[in-house]
Amino acid sequence: MPTVLVLGGTGEARQLASVLLPAHRVISSLAGRVADPVLPAGEVRVGGFGGPEGLAAYLAAERIDAVVDATHPFAARMSANAAAACTAAGVPLVVLRRPGFAPRPGDAWHRVPTLDAAAALLPSLAERVFLTTGRQALSRFAHLTRLWFLVRCVDPPVPPVPPRMTVLLDRGPFTVAGETELMRAHDIGALVTKDSGGEMTSAKLDAARALGVAVVVVDRPPAPPGVPVVSTVDEAAARVARRLTGEN
Numbered sequence: 001m002p003t004v005l006v007l008g009g010t011g012e013a014r015q016l017a018s019v020l021l022p023a024h025r026v027i028s029s030l031a032g033r034v035a036d037p038v039l040p041a042g043e044v045r046v047g048g049f050g051g052p053e054g055l056a057a058y059l060a061a062e063r064i065d066a067v068v069d070a071t072h073p074f075a076a077r078m079s080a081n082a083a084a085a086c087t088a089a090g091v092p093l094v095v096l097r098r099p100g101f102a103p104r105p106g107d108a109w110h111r112v113p114t115l116d117a118a119a120a121l122l123p124s125l126a127e128r129v130f131l132t133t134g135r136q137a138l139s140r141f142a143h144l145t146r147l148w149f150l151v152r153c154v155d156p157p158v159p160p161v162p163p164r165m166t167v168l169l170d171r172g173p174f175t176v177a178g179e180t181e182l183m184r185a186h187d188i189g190a191l192v193t194k195d196s197g198g199e200m201t202s203a204k205l206d207a208a209r210a211l212g213v214a215v216v217v218v219d220r221p222p223a224p225p226g227v228p229v230v231s232t233v234d235e236a237a238a239r240v241a242r243r244l245t246g247e248n
Contacts, residue, residue, distance in 0.1 A: 031047075195217050
């Protein structure tokens with residue numbers, strides 16, 4: 001039975017594990033940054049590998065036949081490590097990335113390349129900001145002492161954080177009605193989001209459009225060069241099947 005390593009705790013990673021079972025042995029690797037993650041079917045490994053060298057050694061020890069990088073679109077370091085490790089170990093790799101968000105008529109989007117660029121832009125847009133970039137990004141906004149932030153994340157944040165903020169611990173999926181009421185209740189003038197894509201968190205964009213809220217979208221980093229990229233779970237499963245039979 002072929003062994004497939006699925007990297008990532010995304011919804012797509014969980015779906016892929018279920019699709020690959022029971023024809024494959026599936027090991028899902030989670031980073032361990034979320035205290036109470038939703039676990040996929042099959043075997044689960046939690047924690048880092050120790051860089052590309054450690055991952056390459058793991059691939060050899062577990063006799064991994066193929067790897068699917070289904071990490072978050074902004075997990076650039078893990079994606080780079082996976083590409084380097086698979087090259088060193090001679091193991092086929094495919095990247096599964098959900099499509100990014102696409103603007104629609106009526107959107108007031110401001111695309112920026114980095115979180116720091118988002119922070120620099122915010123004072124010109126609004127005084128009350130809905131920040132949905134994850135708790136690890138809060139330090140990039142900690143110096144904005146004149147702005148107030150509504151921060152939504154899965155686990156409680158740790159300093160440094162913005163001095164004026166309210167934290168909402170929650171996990172998607174979210175509804176347009178719920179996001180609209182949340183932004184209206186907190187008088188939100190700007191929304192900051194990473195271009196992570198996916199339906200679980202897209203409702204906030206619909207709500208912002210309806211309310212006329214400015215949206216700052218942080219561009220996602222590119223996938224590692226030379227690695228095939230697919231956008232759906234079915235494409236990833238098909239690519240794994242082809243790689244395991246020696247096809248490109």
